[in-house]
Amino acid sequence: MLKISKKADYALMALQHIASVQFGDVTPGRVVNTKEIAEEYNIPLELLAKVLQVLSKTGLIESHNGPKGGYLLARNAREITIAQIIESIEGPLAITDCSHEKDGEFCMQREHCNIRTPLLKIQDSIYQLLNNMTLGDMMGGTPLITIQSPTTQGVGR
Amino acid sequence: MLKISKKADYALMALQHIASVQFGDVTPGRVVNTKEIAEEYNIPLELLAKVLQVLSKTGLIESHNGPKGGYLLARNAREITIAQIIESIEGPLAITDCSHEKDGEFCMQREHCNIRTPLLKIQDSIYQLLNNMTLGDMMGGTPLITIQSPTTQGVGR
């Protein structure tokens, strides 16, 4: 149902956290390690580790080894788009299988397929949507995140 | 990876086919049976049958029993949106698990979740996208999707 994977969710949480630590926090510039994030958001440590490793390989964050090691954003939060984050984890955005067909693969419906073109256009629109929103947008600037005031109804709205 | 299920794909193909038969075809007004669609697009007959049954229950198409039976669009192709079709098959659009949380379910990250709000906005944008395109748009060679103006700030519109 057009769902984003948990891994991608975790990636978004982690990057948001790293970004918020790196700027406007108590100790700006500090590196963030996996354990800290995992505990803060109740994410399985080893799974989160995998996710961060991928983000590092993709070049969204920088890793630092050894004690006091951890991760840093590789570039400004406004230059990291949601599309980049999701695609780092899940691979190229593809709402349908035939989106990025390689030679050899073949869709049984391809011959008389009547929906390929419109679907590709939808996909492109979704991509633009995700690529126009940045990690920066997700954070402080706009009132995207409603800080939990004590009076706020429910747990996390 | 934000993928649409095969069932939803089949639903789109089938509806497009039914619509194209119902209008501007050789025999307008004719009902279309499952077998015809399955053969035309190489879709497993019984799976397609399931899909069409769901579409019928959802009210997107009308079914007619017996010999010479089959399906008809329940309303004009311009009044059937892609969102309606996909949601008929896959249930409510939810890019993340906590989108439509019922009481009892609970997300481990919910307490300190920092991405819920922006994700819900993205989801809403995608929904609007899918709900603004109709089956009618998918047919004619007409311009399918009005690309969102680049000036619209990522989230929200």
Add this chain to the structure above:
DNA sequence: TTGATCGGAGATCATTATAGTCTCCGATCT
């Protein structure tokens, strides 16, 4: 009125994708 043709519905199986775990390694700081 009977039988072939259609959709309706349920259970079932296979396959794949996802989520999560375990173990070992190498780097680095103190």
Add this chain to the structure above:
DNA sequence: AGATCGGAGACTATAATGATCTCCGATCAA
């Protein structure tokens, strides 16, 4: 030297999906 970090691979479990099978009731036409 040793504790703390990330890097990497194999591995398991579970859920979602795709697909199949079987039986039923409705309906039309011969």
